[in-house]
Amino acid sequence: xxxxxxxxxxxxxxxxxxxxxxxxxxxxxxxxxxxxxxxxxxxxxxxxxxxxxxxxxxxxxxxxxxxxxxxxxxxxxxxxxxxxxxxxxxxxxxxxxxxxxxxxxxxxxxxxxxxxxxxxxxxxxxxxxxx
Amino acid sequence: xxxxxxxxxxxxxxxxxxxxxxxxxxxxxxxxxxxxxxxxxxxxxxxxxxxxxxxxxxxxxxxxxxxxxxxxxxxxxxxxxxxxxxxxxxxxxxxxxxxxxxxxxxxxxxxxxxxxxxxxxxxxxxxxx
Numbered sequence: 001x002x003x004x005x006x007x008x009x010x011x012x013x014x015x016x017x018x019x020x021x022x023x024x025x026x027x028x029x030x031x032x033x034x035x036x037x038x039x040x041x042x043x044x045x046x047x048x049x050x051x052x053x054x055x056x057x058x059x060x061x062x063x064x065x066x067x068x069x070x071x072x073x074x075x076x077x078x079x080x081x082x083x084x085x086x087x088x089x090x091x092x093x094x095x096x097x098x099x100x101x102x103x104x105x106x107x108x109x110x111x112x113x114x115x116x117x118x119x120x121x122x123x124x125x126x127x128x129x130x131x
Numbered sequence: 132x133x134x135x136x137x138x139x140x141x142x143x144x145x146x147x148x149x150x151x152x153x154x155x156x157x158x159x160x161x162x163x164x165x166x167x168x169x170x171x172x173x174x175x176x177x178x179x180x181x182x183x184x185x186x187x188x189x190x191x192x193x194x195x196x197x198x199x200x201x202x203x204x205x206x207x208x209x210x211x212x213x214x215x216x217x218x219x220x221x222x223x224x225x226x227x228x229x230x231x232x233x234x235x236x237x238x239x240x241x242x243x244x245x246x247x248x249x250x251x252x253x254x255x256x257x258x259x260x
Contacts, residue, residue, distance in 0.1 A: 031217060034210040041203070041246040047186050048249035050259030054183045081168065084161050091158060122176050 029076035160209035196254035
């Protein structure tokens with residue numbers, strides 16, 4: 001372990017800073033989506049395994065704890081997508097001024113919240129049919 | 132002119148000169164994932180049902196199979212790049228860190244291969260009914 005200063009040290013930053021909050025949220029949602037990849041692959045394998053294997057997998061995938069996971073994945077996907085677009089804009093050299101990045105931070109939160117609500121509505125109220 | 136001291140170079144401190152490649156791959160995969168993930172989510176939400184027969188019919192289309200394979204490959208690579216940075220940031224001790232990175236690398240390759248196999252089985256009509 002090198003003794004030179006390393007980044008990031010979570011404890012030395014002020015958590016109320018929107019820059020830190022949006023950054024760490026992007027990381028956490030990314031990690032959640034990586035775990036979601038497991039679920040996606042499990043689901044694809046279950047489909048390819050035939051009707052019986054799919055029915056068996058759906059007992060797990062349609063259970064209440066799984067639905068909680070879908071809620072977390074919807075939140076994570078919407079946030080990570082919009083925050084990622086913000087990063088791509090930054091990479092072109094635009095929007096890096098303090099006022100601009102503060103505004104885009106709120107924009108990311110607002111747009112991703114809207115996407116989350118839209119998806120949640122579609123999944124839970126407008127009826128995506130599970131077998 | 133290098134500002135690094137010979138001692139620092141011997142101890143392997145400082146840039147490994149692999150950062151740009153990682154950074155660029157992360158941008159390219161994220162750019163590709165915007166349409167791929169949006170396509171996947173919209174498809175799932177607009178399928179008439181998530182029953183087995185519907186999914187088989189959907190995945191049997193070449194365009195679906197192609198996009199699913201791309202999705203799994205690109206998402207897997209993007210995930211690997213992202214998780215690697217988190218591990219490098221927070222797992223200390225070079226032994227533990229290397230071991231974690233190896234496990235995570237293997238896991239991502241395994242996941243991607245398993246998913247591609249599943250998609251191809253359905254696409255070629257080799258999945259049991």
